[in-house]
Structures are given as C-alpha cells and as structure tokens.
Amino acid sequence: MLPDRNDAVARWRADGRPVAGYVGADVPVELLTAAGLLPLRLTGSPDEDASAGRERLGGGLDAVACSVLTRLLEGAYGHLDVLVLSRDCEASLRLFYVLREIRRVEPSIALPPLHLVDVLHLPHHTTTRYVLAKVRQFRSWLEAVAGQRIGDDDLAAAIAAHDRVRGLLREVGTHRGERRLTGTEALSLVSVTTAMPVDEAEKLVQEVLSTLPGGEPRPGRPVYLTGSSHDTPAVYQALEDAGRLIVGEDHDWGDLLAVADVGAPTELALAERYQFAGPAAPRASIAERAAHTAAALRERGAESLLSYVRRHDDAPPWDFPAQREAAGVPATLVDRQEYGSIDLAGVPR
Template sequence: MTVWTASDRVQRWYESRFDQARAATGRPVIGVVGVDVPVEIIESCGARAYRLSAVDRQPTVEAVRLLGGAVDASAHSILDQILAGDFDFLRGLVISRDSQSSLRLFYVLRALAAEGRTVPPIHLVDLLHIRRESTRKYNVDQIDKFAAAVAQWTGRTHTIENLRTACTVRAELAGRLREVRARRSAEEPTVSGTTALRLYALSQTVPPEESLSLTDSILSAREPVAGRVRIFVTGSAHDHDHDYAALEAGGAQVVGEDHSWGDPLADLWTEVGEATHLGAAHSTIAAHRLQCSPLAQTSGLGERARYSAECVRRSGAQAVLSLVRRNDPAPGWDYPSLVEELDSVVPTAKLTGATYSWQREELVAAIEQLEREECEASTR
C-alpha cells in the first residue's frame, strides 16, 4: 500500500490542477493572466479563479506570429493553449497589465474576437503601482469595472457580504502562506522550495478552501529538508516547478524568491474590515495592493533592488541565482542593481537565454559555482 506524504499530496494536486479546473462543476471558472488581478472579486461573484501558465510544448507558428517573436515564451504558450481550445471551459478571461507580453496578449485576443475566432470573453485590469492617492482612485475605478464584468459573466450580483467573506478566506490563506515562507527559510527548514512554489501555484488555481487544507497539511507535517547551499532565486517568474525541482535535486535548497509565482503572493490578500459598501471595500483592496511587493515589471530599479536584497537577507540565503528567460528583459535590468545592493556579501550568479526552463546540467553547474564562491567568502 502506497503511503502518501503531505508533499506527495501537494504534488499530485499541483500536477492535476488544470484537469481539475476543466472538470469543475457547480461554479464557473474565470481565467486569470498575471498577478495584478484581485481574485477575491472573482470568488465573491461565485466563480473559481484559475491563473493560466505555460506548458512545456512548442507553441504553434500562428501563436508566435500573432504575438511576435520578441515576447516571453510564457505568453506564446498561453495564447497557443487558447487557440487550441484548451481553455474553452472558461466563462471569461481577465488579463492584468503587469507586463508588456500580457498587454500584447490582450490586444491579440481582442482582435481575434473581432474576427469571430473562438476565444473567451476578455477584460483588462490596469492597476498602477505609483504610491499616491491619485493612483489609488484610478485603481478603485479599475476594480469597479472588473467586478462589473465578472458579475455579468457569472450572472451573480457582486455584494459587500460576499466580498467580505471572500476577502476573509483569502486573508487567512495569505497568513498560512507567510508561515510557509518562514518555515522554508528557517535554520532547520520544514518546507522545500519546490513544495512552496507548488503551494503558491495552487493558491491561484484551486478553490482557496482546498488551498488552505493543502497548506495546513504541509505546515503540520514538518518534513525535514536537505540541501548543501541555501539559494535565493530571482529573475523571470517560474510558473512551473521544473527548475526548482532540478535545483533541489542538484543539492540546493531554494529558501526564497522575488517573482510573481512565489513569496510575494503571501502578501497580496487582506480583509476589508467593517466596510459597509463595495466602494469602501474596493478602496481597501486598492490601497493594500499599492503596499505590496515591487515586482520586476512594475517597479523602479532602485525600489526593486532594495526589496530583493532585503528578501535575500531575511531568507538567510547563502547565494543568489538569477534565471532570466529569453525575451523577458525586466529581470535582467534588475540584476546589476541587486548585486550592488548586496555589496558582494552574498555570491550571485546569472543564467540567461532559456526559452522556458534550463537544462539540469546548467543548473547544477550554477550551484557548484555558487558553492565555491560561498566557501571562499566564508574563509576570508
């Protein structure tokens, strides 16, 4: 009889998350592209949010032609899946303007819809990130329009009571994910980087109640984690677990990251308190998101470098590995500023040019390089 550990159960859920969303009954599924979509709005309208990710297959010539060659491969893959009908079960698709590739994807889908092609109904959420009052007001208007679109798709009225409930559940999940973040970076970690990444992905692709249950199972299990060197991952977002699994199989322990499929997710969601009307609740959500982690595509270089360096220190990382995919320029611009901010205290390495994921041999070589540099630094 096979005995499944908590990590095994999380892996099984992670690997089947698309099939489960496609087979879901009882609640419509709303697709999400990007991290700037407040999914609690979707859930308050009785729907299930599912954040789209790339798959490890070659996109079609049409998908590449429509988006253009100089676009991150993740966007090519998502468009390819849409054109293939993989997401024909979606009631609608919400795209956040958190990168140029996401914005281009929105325009391509809008043009295809105008031509009569079969694509999901789409809506663009354009949340800004400059911390000032005018930004908050603009973002509240964006959330109002987004909520109206979702309510129309689901046929369910968006109410303050439902939103308050959805926000409470999301805030509870965020608290659990912050505990995951702390456990994986502890001196004696009980959550691996790969498991943490899978939990973050599940928090955006399965109902939050199920995500809570899976997260609690990991926190209760306290499974020991081994690794020769503690690594912090920066660079492109990892919407898959291939690189993390290879790094940890190669002897690293991934103790943190600063991309939009990782640790920053633990700070995204908040309760709306005693808000008595939707305007106040939307304002609370907008204000909270203005204080969230600065990401590579939506922040200034200095702010981003200071944030990432603080994350490195907080995680207790012995080294930093930047993984930057081809045609994903923003993380590459961040790297020199991060190295400067760390002031040579923590060894760093950078891999570039992969279309989607790196070869295991490349990642193992990077680990070995960082191990040597960390040993040299510790003996000075």
C-alpha cells in the same frame, strides 16, 4: 503528495459552476470568488509547441505568453466562462490586445468574454484613485457577465478567505527559511492553490503545514532566486537536483503572491492591496527591487543570489547590479534562458 491542478477545476465544472481563467498576479481574485467563479490562473507549458501563439504575438516576446495563447487557442484549459488579464507586464498586455482582436475578427475561435484589469503601482493618491476606479469597473463587468450582483457581504467573505490563504503561504515561507521544504515543493503548492476554490486552498495549505517533516533540514546550498517568474517547477527542480536549495524568491508565482493582505472588506482596501502588492521586476524601481531582495535573502538565510532570466524578459537584468550590491553575498546572473530550462554550467557550485 499535492493534488493535480486540474482535479479541483474538474470537480468544480462537474457541478456546473463557472470558471474564470486569469493571467497575471494583478487580477483581484477576490472579486472572482465573490462572483461565484473559480479563479484559475493560467500557466504555460515549456514542453508543448507554442508556435501558434508566437505567430500571432510576434517575435521578441516572453515565451510564457506565447505558450498561454497557444493553449487558449487549442482549448487546453477546458471551458472558461470569462478570461481576465492584468497589465502586470508588457507580455500580458500584448496578449490581451491579441485576444481582443481574435474575438473581433475570428468568431470561429471560441474565446470567452474578455477583460483587462489595469493596475498601476506608483505610490501616489492619484494612482490609488485610478486603481479603485478599475476595481469598480471590473466588479461591474463581472456582474454584467455573471448576471447577478456581487454583494458587499460576498466581497468581504472572499477578501477574508484569500487573506487567510496568503497568511498561510507566508508561514510556508518561514518554514522554507528553516529548510523544512524545498523550493520545488513550495512553488508547486502555490501553483495548486491558484487552481482551486479558496476554501479548499486554505485546507490544503493547513494540511501541508501540519505534516512538514522535522529532523534534519533539507539538503542543498541555500540560494535566493530573483529574475523571471516561474509558472512551472522545471527550473527549480533542475537547480535543486544539482545541489541547491531555493529558500525564497521575489516573483509573483512565489513569495510575492502572498506579500500583503487586503485587510479590510472594502473596494478601496482591495485597490490599495494590488497597487502596493510587492516589487515585481516589470513594475518596480531598481532601488525597490534591490532593497526587497536583499532583505528577503537575509531573512531566509540564503548564502547566494541567483538571477535567472528568460529570453525576451527584459526587466530583470537591469535590476541585477543593484541587487548584487545590496545582497552582500555571491551573486550570479544567468541570462537568456529558454522557458522551462537552465544552463547549469553558468551557475557556480
């Protein structure tokens, strides 16, 4: 039984320590940890009314961003000392601009200091220099709002700790290929690790790995999931209740979150890790996505490919034809789905 995401945050706050809410996998969480902040990745909630966020963000935007904004406006995440967003997709970028404007014109709404980390993903040295400048800018901003210097030793320790967690999560992925845990369990585990101190996350994943059941593999037809990201397990649970077993995925709440380590205790290594952090749908070429998806699918032994796409998430459908061709297994696109749900009628048995 995994702990609730809110438990570790509540314990951290009870000790009077600061919390950093963040949106997007391009935020260098190592710097948050090194600054003495708890990195809390913000999730939406498909079961809650998100009309307040939708009204401010406008139509035609992924429902996750609308939900996150609504929850921020309603104080659902508790007190946040800072709020950091990345430019991992158009929805995150628009969310940042709207939050910045709210802070400017509506001071009665209590929002914390806000920062955008603009990580680009082109494979060029000039891009690396740009991302490095943004990493250094983020470090300086954190030092200013925290009122203390982030030492090189603190950064090195944080990098090493987060790399250890990523390595353990890759082990979890290996066991998924062996069908020793479900996709719902794996997704829930990743989610919990993004809401607790990195040392506690490391212990939790070690405990999960040490207690994985042996014997018969988990039941279900093994399927590899692509398309939109999933910050809640609702769609995974629906698919697995219907007889599928999600053995892997290529979104950044799942396998992509742990795809690469920083490896060295430097700002440059940190910048390169996030620049080359994996081919997510909003920021990679169609060819890169297809090659990555096909290789990961084969590694996990999936028998089919399923592309699940939420309404107003425009990038994944462009990838699907090339992914289908590269995968070499039966492939299905389930498009225009509502946040947190799936029309199983469109998924082959």
